[in-house]
Amino acid sequence: MQQHFYIADSEAVADAHELLTHYGENARSEAAARASRSRDVGNIVHFCRWRQIARLVEWMDSEDIDATLH
Structure with missing residues (x-):
């Protein structure tokens, strides 16, 4: 499944x-x-940013990258 x-x-x-x-x-x-801490203090911008970074970290750390990189 491609993410x-x-x-x-x-x-x-x-x-x-x-x-x-x-x-x-x-x-x-x-x-x-970090996303949770940002959410807890009501900073939705940083919450969204750290959630995106968490997904990116997971992808970067993956052994089987199946996507086009630009």
């Missing part, structure tokens, strides 16, 4: 890379935790 998601900007890719470098296999959990 589609939106990448807002190159900074999101850099943040995903930084999380993977720093947290390794726990990078997605860290991004999800």
Whole structure:
């Protein structure tokens, strides 16, 4: 199953890379935790951003990428 998601900007890719470098296999959990904290304080913009980054981290860390990269 192919997954589609939106990448807002190159900074999101850099943040995903930084999380993977720093947290390794726990990078997605860290991004999800940041999204939760943003939601808890009512910051919907950062909530959405960190949710997108969590999906991007999962995709970047995947062994079987089945998509066109642009």
